[in-house]
Amino acid sequence: MSLLELKGVTKRFGGLVAVDHVDLVINEGERLGIVGTNGSGKTTLYNLISGVYTCDEGSILLEGLDITNMPAYKRAHLGLARSFQIPRPFGQITVRENVAIGALFGTLIGEIGEDEALEIGEYYLEKVGLYPKRNEIANALTPIEKKLMEVARALSMKPRLVLLDEAMAGMNPKDIDRIVEIINKIHEEEKISIVSMVEHIMRAVVNFAERVVVMNQGKKIADAPTQEALNDQKVIDVYLGRFALEEQNA
Amino acid sequence: MEFLRMFSGDLINGIILGAVYGLMTMGLSLIFGVLKVVNVGHGAFIMVGAFIAYWMFTLFGLPPLLSAILALIVGIALGFFFYYVVMKWLLEAPELSTLLATFAIGIFLAEVAKAVWGPDYRGYSWNVGSLNLGVTTIPMAKVYALLSSIVIAVALYLWFKKTRAGNALRGVVEDKEGARVCGINVEGYYALSFAIGIGLTVMSGVFITLFVPVGINPYMGEVYTIKAFVIAVLGGLASPWGAFFGGFIFGLVENGSYAILGLIPGVEPFSLTQCLAFAILLVLLLLKPEGLLGKK
Amino acid sequence: MNKGKYYPLFVAIGIFLVLFIFGKFAQGMWEPVALIMFYVAVGEAFNVFLGFTGYVNFGYVVFMGLGSYGMALVVSSSSMAGLGPWILIPGFLFAAIMAGILAAGVGAIALRLRGAYFAIATIGVNQGVKFFIEGAKIWGGSEGIIISKPLKVALGPHLANAVTTFWADFLVFMIAILAAVITIVFLHTRLGYGLIALREDEDAARVMGVNTTKYKNIAFLVSSILAALVGATAWCLKTTYVFPDDVFALSYTVDAIVIVMMGGTGTLLGPVVGGLIYGILKYWLGILLPGFQLLILAPFIIIIIILFPEGIVGVLKKRVRGKKLEKFIA
Ligand SMILES: Nc1ncnc2c1ncn2[C@@H]1O[C@H](COP(=O)(O)OP(=O)(O)OP(=O)(O)O)[C@@H](O)[C@H]1O
Ligand SMILES: [Mg+2]
Numbered sequence: 001m002s003l004l005e006l007k008g009v010t011k012r013f014g015g016l017v018a019v020d021h022v023d024l025v026i027n028e029g030e031r032l033g034i035v036g037t038n039g040s041g042k043t044t045l046y047n048l049i050s051g052v053y054t055c056d057e058g059s060i061l062l063e064g065l066d067i068t069n070m071p072a073y074k075r076a077h078l079g080l081a082r083s084f085q086i087p088r089p090f091g092q093i094t095v096r097e098n099v100a101i102g103a104l105f106g107t108l109i110g111e112i113g114e115d116e117a118l119e120i121g122e123y124y125l126e127k128v129g130l131y132p133k134r135n136e137i138a139n140a141l142t143p144i145e146k147k148l149m150e151v152a153r154a155l156s157m158k159p160r161l162v163l164l165d166e167a168m169a170g171m172n173p174k175d176i177d178r179i180v181e182i183i184n185k186i187h188e189e190e191k192i193s194i195v196s197m198v199e200h201i202m203r204a205v206v207n208f209a210e211r212v213v214v215m216n217q218g219k220k221i222a223d224a225p226t227q228e229a230l231n232d233q234k235v236i237d238v239y240l241g242r243f244a245l246e247e248q249n250a
Numbered sequence: 251m252e253f254l255r256m257f258s259g260d261l262i263n264g265i266i267l268g269a270v271y272g273l274m275t276m277g278l279s280l281i282f283g284v285l286k287v288v289n290v291g292h293g294a295f296i297m298v299g300a301f302i303a304y305w306m307f308t309l310f311g312l313p314p315l316l317s318a319i320l321a322l323i324v325g326i327a328l329g330f331f332f333y334y335v336v337m338k339w340l341l342e343a344p345e346l347s348t349l350l351a352t353f354a355i356g357i358f359l360a361e362v363a364k365a366v367w368g369p370d371y372r373g374y375s376w377n378v379g380s381l382n383l384g385v386t387t388i389p390m391a392k393v394y395a396l397l398s399s400i401v402i403a404v405a406l407y408l409w410f411k412k413t414r415a416g417n418a419l420r421g422v423v424e425d426k427e428g429a430r431v432c433g434i435n436v437e438g439y440y441a442l443s444f445a446i447g448i449g450l451t452v453m454s455g456v457f458i459t460l461f462v463p464v465g466i467n468p469y470m471g472e473v474y475t476i477k478a479f480v481i482a483v484l485g486g487l488a489s490p491w492g493a494f495f496g497g498f499i500f501g502l503v504e505n506g507s508y509a510i511l512g513l514i515p516g517v518e519p520f521s522l523t524q525c526l527a528f529a530i531l532l533v534l535l536l537l538k539p540e541g542l543l544g545k546k
Numbered sequence: 547m548n549k550g551k552y553y554p555l556f557v558a559i560g561i562f563l564v565l566f567i568f569g570k571f572a573q574g575m576w577e578p579v580a581l582i583m584f585y586v587a588v589g590e591a592f593n594v595f596l597g598f599t600g601y602v603n604f605g606y607v608v609f610m611g612l613g614s615y616g617m618a619l620v621v622s623s624s625s626m627a628g629l630g631p632w633i634l635i636p637g638f639l640f641a642a643i644m645a646g647i648l649a650a651g652v653g654a655i656a657l658r659l660r661g662a663y664f665a666i667a668t669i670g671v672n673q674g675v676k677f678f679i680e681g682a683k684i685w686g687g688s689e690g691i692i693i694s695k696p697l698k699v700a701l702g703p704h705l706a707n708a709v710t711t712f713w714a715d716f717l718v719f720m721i722a723i724l725a726a727v728i729t730i731v732f733l734h735t736r737l738g739y740g741l742i743a744l745r746e747d748e749d750a751a752r753v754m755g756v757n758t759t760k761y762k763n764i765a766f767l768v769s770s771i772l773a774a775l776v777g778a779t780a781w782c783l784k785t786t787y788v789f790p791d792d793v794f795a796l797s798y799t800v801d802a803i804v805i806v807m808m809g810g811t812g813t814l815l816g817p818v819v820g821g822l823i824y825g826i827l828k829y830w831l832g833i834l835l836p837g838f839q840l841l842i843l844a845p846f847i848i849i850i851i852i853l854f855p856e857g858i859v860g861v862l863k864k865r866v867r868g869k870k871l872e873k874f875i876a
């Protein structure tokens with residue numbers, strides 16, 4: 001069953017078409033990977049889905065409900081959650097409070113008290129392995145920890161769909177394996193859809209995604225089960241040359 | 251008929267004062283464009299320029315056109331001083347810090363001026379004939395102020411567009427990190443723009459004195475700070491050329507509306523012109539925060 | 547957890563109590579204490595918005611000004627003279643309503659702007675209101691309103707005198723307590739978490755489900771109404787006149803910023819400590835070096851901004867993290 005549907009979604013910045021008539025379906029409970037070279041429009045696509053930007057053209061449906069012009073906070077209430085490519089923690093408050101804010105505001109199902117929210121925060125910090133850091137000020141975390149905290153923050157919102165923006169960029173293979181494992185485990189336990197952008201980290205793509213969408217210059221150029229997409233000649237031409245290189249280096 | 255005569259006289263005066271207003275605001279916009287700092291102490295630097303003009307004239311008989319050069323030099327020196335002593339440490343700080351710091355600089359200058367020269371209102375008159383335009387007569391002093399303002403604006407424009415330093419500065423405004431990668435000394439250009447911005451502002455204070463016969467005093471700056479804000483927003487806040495253009499608009503609105511608002515019985519038209527200016531500011535900030543000339 | 551959350555409030559109220567007793571019983575100390583409490587209240591009211599949203603309302607003083615006009619208009623309206631001392635209640639109500647209406651309007655419009663643009667817009671609102679009053683010659687125009695006579699008529703000469711010398715200041719204490727209570731509630735409720743999230747990163751807060759527009763407006767409204775109450779009592783009732791040049795002077799906004807910053811933005815005790823220090827400093831400098839207070843304060847302010855941007859309570863909070871004292875500092 002389709003959870004989220006994009007129809008002809010387009011976003012322009014001046015003359016540049018950052019996202020160009022993209023059609024995309026994300027299914028319930030799916031693990032989707034989106035790959036594409038730098039500047040191909042992946043982050044912009046996330047910004048459109050989560051409501052940071054509004055579409056210039058096209059429409060976005062969540063379970064058939066048109067959310068194209070809905071404010072970001074309402075989309076969050078309907079079950080959309082995301083992390084940011086460059087982490088955006090609430091820097092001056094504790095890690096636990098950061099995650100608690102997700103629990104407090106991310107859902108409309110029943111009002112959650114502040115203390116309960118803090119407990120939920122701890123629960124998800126445990127899941128991503130940040131429990132020992134729960135009382136630190138968020139700004140004091142390392143970049144990798146910040147990314148993990150954003151994952152916990154997204155999960156605490158009880159989402160239907162989590163959008164992860166390069167949660168693994170800049171990590172070494174061991175960390176990548178660990179995080180893919182964490183994410184896969186969460187996927188199993190929470191029964192949610194996860195879309196992750198994995199840029200050019202082949203290792204993560206193969207281990208995480210069931211299906212891969214390939215972006216190039218704002219357009220979707222491939223959309224198929226993982227192995228099939230990675231063998232597509234068009235994709236290889238624009239993209240996989242770099243994958244091979246990465247693999248050798250890794 | 252009489253009203254039309256007065257009205258067109260007001261408009262002409264508006265254009266002339268507008269040029270000086272434009273010059274007065276260019277420094278504010280330059281500093282905001284480069285450092286992203288709103289100089290809330292702006293008017294105090296205008297006050298410094300006004301006192302320079304006053305003392306040079308009364309003590310040595312130096313005409314304002316010459317003291318303008320001195321004011322520019324003093325202003326640049328003050329700019330470098332306050333940049334290295336204060337602003338440099340606040341580049342990464344939140345808005346709050348820079349707003350407060352520049353306000354404190356303004357207070358400091360005003361208080362020093364008061365301690366040194368006292369709180370009295372002063373003025374001087376530079377009499378160099380006048381120009382008869384039929385609908386109104388304009389003192390030549392104001393005509394010189396108009397011409398000087400235009401010359402200075404053009405000179406700044408040429409410096410910005412034609413010299414290497416100007417190009418580098420444009421690079422810094424557009425993309426700080428990019429400029430740094432290209433080997434441009436970004437911090438140096440911050441200091442330079444702050445200094446030039448303050449220099450222009452102090453210099454504009456000299457020309458302002460030609461419009462306020464007895465208005466020179468330590469606290470004269472505040473009204474100009476606030477007028478400069480309106481003008482800067484008219485021009486897009488970050489663009490010195492926009493600011494120069496905004497100065498003309500503001501001068502025209504301020505002077506033009508005076509005659510019209512004066513037709514309403516039982517009001518104080520001068521205050522209403524100011525009120526109108528702020529109404530325009532608010533509307534503009536909402537509808538077109540990028541300024542009248544700016545593009546989305 | 548739970549009850550411990552409110553300990554800092556007791557610390558604040560304790561400080562007020564000490565000040566009150568000191569002012570009441572030490573010879574000639576009531577006026578300086580009243581001045582200090584004025585700064586504390588101004589800082590607290592300002593902090594409710596700045597501290598929780600990070601937005602700099604540079605035109606904050608307009609709400610204090612409107613508040614004092616609200617009180618003045620009620621006291622000087624002949625139709626209410628029969629109310630006696632009760633006249634102060636509609637006075638405060640009207641002050642709050644006037645500020646509330648302006649805040650709702652300004653909030654709906656200007657809060658869409660960010661950073662420097664918001665600060666400039668609020669300066670514009672302050673100047674616009676002031677020049678409108680002077681230009682359209684409403685409410686006495688630039689002459690202002692003098693309420694010493696109507697206040698005597700309404701309250702009788704004896705009580706009127708007591709109001710200006712004692713009760714007006716006493717009410718400032720009450721407003722300071724009210725503001726402190728509001729702050730602590732903000733700090734520990736959903737509303738406060740939403741505000742802090744938006745202060746730290748507005749876009750991130752929004753995608754996490756925080757209705758930032760609503761929360762910003764609530765904080766703005768509450769802060770503005772508190773400011774109006776301070777203006778109504780500390781200016782209008784205490785001095786018995788309202789002059790536009792005085793009640794719209796931007797320097798009061800700056801006082802508020804300095805107090806909040808010196809004490810620590812977004813903390814409960816910050817404005818209390820900040821107001822205390824700032825008030826004492828101004829008072830002492832006024833005695834020691836009359837006429838030179840500002841000359842000394844200005845560089846002092848700059849030094850604070852550069853060296854201690856987190857403020858005293860901000861630094862203290864970090865120091866006591868994980869220690870017993872922690873629950874008393876917020
Ligand atoms: N706010 C913006 N204003 C102007 N241009 C933008 C903006 N955001 C993105 N762009 C441009 O849109 C294009 C797509 O950017 P986007 O960030 O979506 O790419 P990406 O696929 O996420 O790249 P990366 O791998 O570098 O994260 C780029 O050319 C970028 O410069
Ligand atoms: Mg990206």
